[in-house]
Amino acid sequence: MIRIEIDGNAVEVAEGSTVLEAARKLGIDIPTLCHHAGLTPYGACRLCVVEVEQRGRKRIESSCTRPVEPDMVVRTDTDDLREYRRTTAELLVAQCPDSKPIRELAERLGVQNVRFEGRGMECILCGLCTRACQQKIGTPAISFIHRGVDRKVATPFEIQSDVCIGCGACARVCPTGCIAIEDMGNKRVLRVFNTELELQACSECGAYFAPQRMIDRLKTETEVTEGLLTRCPACRRQAIGAVLRQAMR
Amino acid sequence: MSRLAGVTDLDARRKQALEAHEAAATVIAVCDGPGCNAAGSAKVAAALRRAVADAGLEGSVQIKTTGCHGFCQCAPVVVAYGDGLFFRGATPDQAPAIVEAAVNGQPIPESVLYRHPATNEPIALERDIPFYAHQERRLLKHASHIDPLQVADYLAVDGYAALARALTEMTPEAVLEEVKQSALRGRGGAGFPTGMKWELCRRAEGDQKYVICNADEGDPGAFMDRALLEGNPHSVIEGMAIGGYAIGASRGIMYIRAEYPLAVRNAALAIEVAREMGLLGEDILGTGFSFDLDIVTGAGAFVCGEETALIASIEGFAGEPRPRPPFPAQRGLFGKPTNINNVETWANIPLIIRHGAAWFSEIGYERSRGTKIFSLVGEVQNTGLVEVPVGMTLNEIVFEVGGGPKPGRTIKAVQTGGPSGGCIPASLFDVRVDYESLAQVGSIMGSGGLIVMDDRTCIVDVARYYLRFLKSESCGKCTPCREGVPRMLEVLDRIASGEGSDADIDLLGQLGRTVKGASLCGLGQTAANPVLSSIRHFRHEFDAHIHEKRCPAAVCTALITFHIDAEKCTGCTACARACPQQCITGERKQPHVIDPERCIKCGACLDACRFDAVVKE
Numbered sequence: 001m002i003r004i005e006i007d008g009n010a011v012e013v014a015e016g017s018t019v020l021e022a023a024r025k026l027g028i029d030i031p032t033l034c035h036h037a038g039l040t041p042y043g044a045c046r047l048c049v050v051e052v053e054q055r056g057r058k059r060i061e062s063s064c065t066r067p068v069e070p071d072m073v074v075r076t077d078t079d080d081l082r083e084y085r086r087t088t089a090e091l092l093v094a095q096c097p098d099s100k101p102i103r104e105l106a107e108r109l110g111v112q113n114v115r116f117e118g119r120g121m122e123c124i125l126c127g128l129c130t131r132a133c134q135q136k137i138g139t140p141a142i143s144f145i146h147r148g149v150d151r152k153v154a155t156p157f158e159i160q161s162d163v164c165i166g167c168g169a170c171a172r173v174c175p176t177g178c179i180a181i182e183d184m185g186n187k188r189v190l191r192v193f194n195t196e197l198e199l200q201a202c203s204e205c206g207a208y209f210a211p212q213r214m215i216d217r218l219k220t221e222t223e224v225t226e227g228l229l230t231r232c233p234a235c236r237r238q239a240i241g242a243v244l245r246q247a248m249r
Numbered sequence: 250m251s252r253l254a255g256v257t258d259l260d261a262r263r264k265q266a267l268e269a270h271e272a273a274a275t276v277i278a279v280c281d282g283p284g285c286n287a288a289g290s291a292k293v294a295a296a297l298r299r300a301v302a303d304a305g306l307e308g309s310v311q312i313k314t315t316g317c318h319g320f321c322q323c324a325p326v327v328v329a330y331g332d333g334l335f336f337r338g339a340t341p342d343q344a345p346a347i348v349e350a351a352v353n354g355q356p357i358p359e360s361v362l363y364r365h366p367a368t369n370e371p372i373a374l375e376r377d378i379p380f381y382a383h384q385e386r387r388l389l390k391h392a393s394h395i396d397p398l399q400v401a402d403y404l405a406v407d408g409y410a411a412l413a414r415a416l417t418e419m420t421p422e423a424v425l426e427e428v429k430q431s432a433l434r435g436r437g438g439a440g441f442p443t444g445m446k447w448e449l450c451r452r453a454e455g456d457q458k459y460v461i462c463n464a465d466e467g468d469p470g471a472f473m474d475r476a477l478l479e480g481n482p483h484s485v486i487e488g489m490a491i492g493g494y495a496i497g498a499s500r501g502i503m504y505i506r507a508e509y510p511l512a513v514r515n516a517a518l519a520i521e522v523a524r525e526m527g528l529l530g531e532d533i534l535g536t537g538f539s540f541d542l543d544i545v546t547g548a549g550a551f552v553c554g555e556e557t558a559l560i561a562s563i564e565g566f567a568g569e570p571r572p573r574p575p576f577p578a579q580r581g582l583f584g585k586p587t588n589i590n591n592v593e594t595w596a597n598i599p600l601i602i603r604h605g606a607a608w609f610s611e612i613g614y615e616r617s618r619g620t621k622i623f624s625l626v627g628e629v630q631n632t633g634l635v636e637v638p639v640g641m642t643l644n645e646i647v648f649e650v651g652g653g654p655k656p657g658r659t660i661k662a663v664q665t666g667g668p669s670g671g672c673i674p675a676s677l678f679d680v681r682v683d684y685e686s687l688a689q690v691g692s693i694m695g696s697g698g699l700i701v702m703d704d705r706t707c708i709v710d711v712a713r714y715y716l717r718f719l720k721s722e723s724c725g726k727c728t729p730c731r732e733g734v735p736r737m738l739e740v741l742d743r744i745a746s747g748e749g750s751d752a753d754i755d756l757l758g759q760l761g762r763t764v765k766g767a768s769l770c771g772l773g774q775t776a777a778n779p780v781l782s783s784i785r786h787f788r789h790e791f792d793a794h795i796h797e798k799r800c801p802a803a804v805c806t807a808l809i810t811f812h813i814d815a816e817k818c819t820g821c822t823a824c825a826r827a828c829p830q831q832c833i834t835g836e837r838k839q840p841h842v843i844d845p846e847r848c849i850k851c852g853a854c855l856d857a858c859r860f861d862a863v864v865k866e
Contacts, residue, residue, distance in 0.1 A: 043572040044727045046767045060766050065572040080766060084729070087763035091732035115756060116736050125725065144567065144725070147550070149735050151725030 004072040019063040019074055020048055030063055030076055031085060031109060033092075033175055034126035039135055041065040042127050046088050047109075051075040060084070086110045095119045099176040122178035123192075125151055129170035129179060139163045142170060142193060155193050166190065166197040166211030183208065202232035209233065252527040255535040256413045262526075263410075266401035274309040276330040277351050278393040279339070282317025282476060283511065284633075289340070290314070290325035296341035297327070300348045310352060313402075316480015316515075317472075318392045319634035320380055323363065328393045333375040336361040366630045366652055380631040383649045385612060387620050388477065388484070388596050389636045395481050397515045400522045403483040409528055411602035415491045416536040419602075424495040425451060428598065430606035432618040437463060437554070437591030438666060438695040439771070440617070440684035446588060449578040451496045453586035458498035460489055461582065461589040463559060464505040464512065467551040468667025469718060471698035473622040474592035476634055478505065478512035481596070482519035486542060488598035490529065493540040496588050501540065504559055506547040517544055551668075551722035555770045556581075556589050558724070569724045570770035591696065593622055614640020617683035621694070625651050627701035628658060640686075644678040647701060658703040662786070666695025668715045668722075669775035671782025672708065691782040693775065707804035708787040709794055713741045715779040723772065730773030733764040737780060744791060746807040747798040754784060754791060803865050806850045810866065813854075815840035817862035827857035 001012045006023050013022045018041060023030050033045035043065035050063045053073040063076070075081070089106035096102050097118030106114075127144070130153060134140045141164035145154045155161040166188045171179040182189045186208050188197045199208035200215050209232035218229055228236050253259050270276075279285070279294040297312045304310075318326050323337035329351035336347050339361050349355040363372050365379070372378050375393075386392075395402040403409070415424050429444030450458060462485060466474040478485060489501045503520075505513050520542050523529040531539045545563050552558045553568040560582050562568040581587025597619060601609045610618040617639040623646065626632050630652030637646060643663055647653065654660045662672045665682070671692035673680060680686050684694045702711065716738040725731040737760050743749045761777035768774045784791060793799045800808040813824070813833075820838040825831075832848050835841030843854065843863075855863045 041572075043769055046728050046769065049767050062572055062769070067574065080762075083759070084763045084767040087733070087759060088728050088767060091728055091736065094736070095728075095732055116739070124728075125731070127726075146725070148720060148723040148725045148731055151731065 002068045002070055004068050004070070004074060006074040007076055013068055015068075017068050019050060019052070019061075019066040019068055019072075022068055023050075023063060023074070023076060028076055031105065032064060033105070033124065034128060035064040036128055036131075036173055039128065039131040039173075042131065045092075045124070045126055047085055047105075049081060049084055051078055051081060082110065090114055091116070092124055096121050096124055096176060096178075098122065099124070099178070101176055119149075122176060123153060123174075124176055125153070126175060127153075128173040128175065129153060132169040132173045137165065137167055137169050139165060141165075141195075153192075155195060159194055161193060161195045164190065164193065164195050164197065165214040165217050166195075167214055200230060202235050203227070203230040204235035204239075205232060207232050207234075252525065253534060254527070256417055259404075259409060259413055259534060262401075263404045263407075266405040269401065270405050273311040275306075275352050276311045276313055277347065278313045278315050278318075278328045278330065280316075280318040280324070280326040280328075280393070281314040282321070282479060283472075284317065284321035285325040288324035288338075292341045293325050293327065293339045293344065296344035297348060300344040303345070304348060304352075306348070306352065310348065313396050315393055315395055316397050317476040317634060319389060319476070319636075320378075320631070321633040322380075322631050327361075328375055330394075334373055335363050335375040335378060337363045379652060380633070380635070380650055383645065384636050385620050385638045386636045387600060388481075388593065388622060389634065392476075392480055397480055397482055398518055400483060400519070400526070403481065407603060408483055408599075409487055411599035412487050412490050412528065413534055415494055415602050416534055416538050421451070421495045421497065424491060424602065427606050428495065428601060431601045431609040432606075432613075432616065433594065433597055433601060433609065434617060434684065435591060436593035436597070436621065436696065438669065438693060440694055443590060443594055446578065446590070447492065447496050449576070450498075450586050450588040453578050455586040457500070457583075457585045458496055459582045459585055459587040460492045460496060460498045460501045461559070461563075461587060462489055462501070462503040462505075462592055462595050463554060463556070463589050464503055464509070464516075464592045465547050465551075465554040465559060466506065466509075466592070466696060467554050467722075468669075468696055468698045470624060470626045470700050471667060471696055472624050473634060473697045475509050475512050477592050477596050477622070478503075478509070479515050482512075482516045483523065484596045484599055485516070485592055486519055486523050486529065488595035489542060490533065490540050491598050491602055492588065492590070492595065494538055498588065499539050499541070501542040502563060502582070503542060503544045504547060504553070504563060505544060506553075507549060513544060513546055520544065550724070551718075552724045552770070552772050555772055558770065559589065560587065567724075569726050570772075572769060593697070612638040614638075614681050614683045614686075616685060617694075621682070621697060623682075623697045623699045625699045625701070627663075627699075628655055628660065628703035628706065629653070629701040630655060637682075640681045640683045642679055642681055643673060646682060646699065647678065651701065654703055658705065660701055660703050661706065662702045662708065664692075664700040664702065664711065664779070665698070666693040666775075666778070667698045667700075668718050669693060669771070669778055670695045670698075671778045672702070672711065672786065673782075674786040677786075691785050692778070705802055705804070707745075707800050707802040708783045708790045709741060709745050709800070710802075710804045712780045712783045713738065713745060716741060716776075719772070719776045723776075727767075727769035727773060729764045730768045730770075730776060733760050733768075734773075734776050736760055737764070737777065741780065744794050745800075745805040747794065747805075749791075749795040751795065753795070754788075757781075757784060809850060810845060811843050811848055811850060811852075811854060812845070812864055813841050813843055814862045814864055817860050819860055819862070821859070823857040823859065824854035824863060827853040829853060 003012045031047045034042045041064045043062035048063045089109045090111045093106045093114050094116035141161045197211040200212050281290045301310045325339045327336040327339040346358045391406045433443040434440040550568045553562045555570045558568045558570040577587040621639045622636045664672045720735045723730045740753050761781045764777045818840040825833040832844040
C-alpha cells in the first residue's frame with residue numbers, strides 16, 4: 001500500500017493505482033472525459049489535471065495516468081487548475097458546440113460563454129472508442145487518422161471496414177453519443193465509419209438480430225452451442241427455457 | 250576495411266592515416282554541406298581537381314570535400330590547410346587561381362577574397378575572420394578536416410581514441426562518473442544533466458537496454474544536428490558506443506528525420522565502416538563489449554522529437570506522446586529501459602572521455618558548461634553555424650560573431666529555442682545564453698536555433714508564423730494543444746488584420762496559460778512561449794496593431810498601403826508592368842498612381858521601382 005496526501009487528506013491505495021483512483025477513494029470529484037476504468041489510461045482530454053508535488057517540485061499531470069508514489073502531495077482544486085479545466089472545457093464546447101454532455105460539463109466547470117466560433121464536430125477525440133475496439137474487442141477496426149485539428153476517428157482509408165464486427169462497443173463508451181448504430185432491414189449501418197454489416201436472421205423466427213461477423217466471431221471464441229448463437233435473444237430464451245423444463249421434469 | 254583486433258590495431262591504423270595526411274603537401278578543403286552544395290560546391294570541387302591535374306600537382310595537392318564548415322553566408326567555402334587561406338563564394342572558373350594561391354602563395358583573387366563587412370578590410374586567413382575568431386570550436390574544430398566518408402580522417406584527429414580508452418582503461422561506472430563530473434547537459438534544449446539521465450537508465454532493471462540518438466531536429470532555422478551528422482558521423486557513433494558501455498546497452502538507434510537524406514546516408518555509411526572495422530558489433534576492439542547501431546528514419550513530424558513520441562514512432566506506431574512517468578529510462582523502447590540524447594550531446598561524449606571532465610567544464614557559465622552550437626540565421630551579417638562557450642552573451646553572439654545588423658537596419662530581437670522558445674528584445678541582449686538565464690527572460694535555450702530579427706520584422710507576424718507551424722505539427726492527442734493553439738492563432742490573425750482588441754491580449758494570455766500548463770507533452774507545454782514572450786517584451790507592437798491599426802514594421806498586409814511618391818516617380822512604367830493586378834496607371838514619363846481598391850499589396854511594384862518612389866507604410 002502507498003500513502004499519499006490529496007487536498008490535505010491522507011489516503012492509502014495499492015501500488016500501481018492512479019492518483020485519480022486515490023482521489024475517488026476519498027470522494028474527491030475530478031472531471032474526466034477520456035477515462036474509463038476498463039480501458040488503459042490515455043491522458044488526452046486534460047480535464048483531470050492535478051498538481052503533483054514531489055521533493056519540492058510541482059508539476060501539472062493528468063491524474064488518470066499518474067501512478068501514485070510514496071510521499072506525493074496532490075492538489076486537485078487550485079486556481080490554476082480551475083482555469084485550465086475551464087479553458088479546456090470552453091475549447092471542447094467550441095469544438096463540439098452541439099454536444100449536450102459537453103455543454104453540461106463545461107457549465108459545471110464554470111464556462112459561461114464560449115468566445116470561439118464552433119468547429120461543428122461531434123467527436124471530442126477522447127479515444128475511448130478506439131481503445132474499446134482494440135483492447136476489449138481485439139479488432140482494430142478504427143483508429144485516429146491525420147493530426148492536429150484534422151484528427152479524427154475512422155476506419156483505414158475511411159472505407160467499409162474489413163474487420164468491424166458491428167458489436168457497438170465504440171458507441172457504448174462514447175461520451176458524446178456521436179457514433180450512431182442503425183439496424184435497417186438486414187443491414188447494420190455505422191454511418192460515421194462508412195461501414196455496413198449483414199445481420200443474421202434468427203433461425204427460429206427469422207428476425208434480424210445481430211451482425212453475421214459478430215456471430216462468426218463468437219462461434220470461434222466461445223463454447224456456446226451454435227444452435228443458440230443463431231437464435232435471436234427472444235428465441236434463445238425460449239430454447240433455453242425448453243431445455244431447462246425438460247431437465248427439471 | 251579489415252577488422253581491428255584491439256587497440257594496437259587502432260593505433261596502427263591511426264598512424265597510417267596521419268602519415269597519409271602528412272604526405273600531401275597541400276590540402277584544399279571544399280565545404281560540401283547543403284548550403285555550399287546548393288551554391289555549387291560540387292562543381293567547384295571538380296574544377297579544383299581539374300586545375301590540380303592541369304598543373305601536374307596530383308602528387309602534392311589533395312582536394313577534399315567535407316561537411317559544413319559553418320560560414321554559410323560565404324558559400325561555397327573553400328579553405329587551404331596550413332595557414333588556412335579562406336576563399337569565399339568560390340566558382341569553378343576561379344579554381345586555377347585558388348590552387349595557385351594555395352600552393353604558391355599567390356594573392357587571393359578579389360572575387361573570392363573575404364572582406365570585413367564593416368571596414369571592407371581584406372582578410373586572408375580563416376582564423377582572422379571575426380565570425381570564426383570569436384568562436385570556441387570544439388565539436389566543429391575539425392569541420393574542414395574531415396571527409397565524412399573517410400574514416401581515416403576521423404582517426405587522424407584522434408577519432409575512436411575515447412572509445413578505446415573507455416573500453417580498456419575505464420569501468421562503465423568510471424565513464425558514467427566522468428560524464429557526471431563534466432556537468433554536460435542535454436543539448437536538445439531541456440538541459441537535463443546527461444550523467445544523471447544515464448545513471449537512471451543504468452540503474453533501471455532490464456535484460457535489454459537501448460540508447461537512442463535523437464536526430465529529429467525540427468525547429469525552423471536550426472541545422473546544428475544535421476551538420477554534425479553529415480560532417481562527422483563517426484563522432485556521434487563513438488559517443489553512442491561509449492554511452493552504451495556506460496549504461497549497459499548493447500543496442501543503439503539513430504532516429505534521423507527523413508528530410509535529412511545526406512545525414513541518413515553519411516551516418517549509414519559510417520555505421521557500416523565502423524562495423525567492418527569492429528568498432529561496432531560483437532567484441533569491440535577485443536574487449537568483450539558488444540554494441541551495434543541501426544538507423545530509423547522519421548516520418549516527418551516535429552512532435553517525434555519528443556522522447557515518448559519518438560519511441561512510439563520507432564516501434565511502428567503513430568508518433569504521439571504519452572504521459573510520463575514511466576520515463577523512457579524506466580520503460581522506453583519496446584518496454585525496455587532507454588536513454589535518449591540529442592546528436593550534439595552524443596558528439597560531446599568522446600571529447601569528455603578523451604580530454605577529461607575538467608577540460609570540458611573549464612568553460613561555460615554557472616550550471617551550464619562546455620560549448621553549444623547555434624545556427625545563427627535571419628537578419629544578421631554572418632549567418633551560419635557558430636560554436637561558442639555556453640553563457641556567452643547574446644550581444645557577443647549577434648554582434649561579434651554575427652557581425653551585427655545588415656546595412657542600414659537595426660536589430661530588434663532574437664528568437665531562441667524556435668517554436669518552443671521566445672523572442673528576446675535587443676534591450677536584453679546582455680543576457681547570457683545558458684539554460685537558466687534564458688528561462689529568466691521568458692525563453693529557452695532550445696536546441697540551438699538563433700533567429701535574428703530587425704526593424705523590418707513584425708513581432709505579431711513572427712508569433713503567427715510559429716503558431717501556424719505548431720498548429721500543423723500538433724499531433725492532436727490532447728485538447729489544450731490541438732484546440733488551443735489554433736484558437737490562439739485565430740486571435741493573432743484578428744490582431745494582424747487590425748480587428749483586435751485589448752480583450753484579445755487577455756484571451757491570448759488565458760489560452761497561453763492553459764496550453765502551457767495543461768498540455769500533455771513538451772510540444773504543447775512550450776507552444777505558447779513565442780506568443781507569451783512577444784506580448785511580454787513587445788506589447789507596444791501589439792498595441793500599435795490594436796489601437797492605431799498600424800503595423801510598425803510594415804509587414805501585416807491588412808494594415809499597410811502602397812502608394813507612389815509623385816515627386817520621385819519618373820514615369821518609367823516599371824511598376825505598372827510588374828503589377829499582377831494591373832492596378833497601376835499613368836502616362837509614360839508622368840507620375841503613376843496605385844489604385845488602393847485593387848492593390849493586393851504583393852510588393853512587386855516596390856521591388857520593380859529603381860527610384861524609391863513606391864512607398865509602403
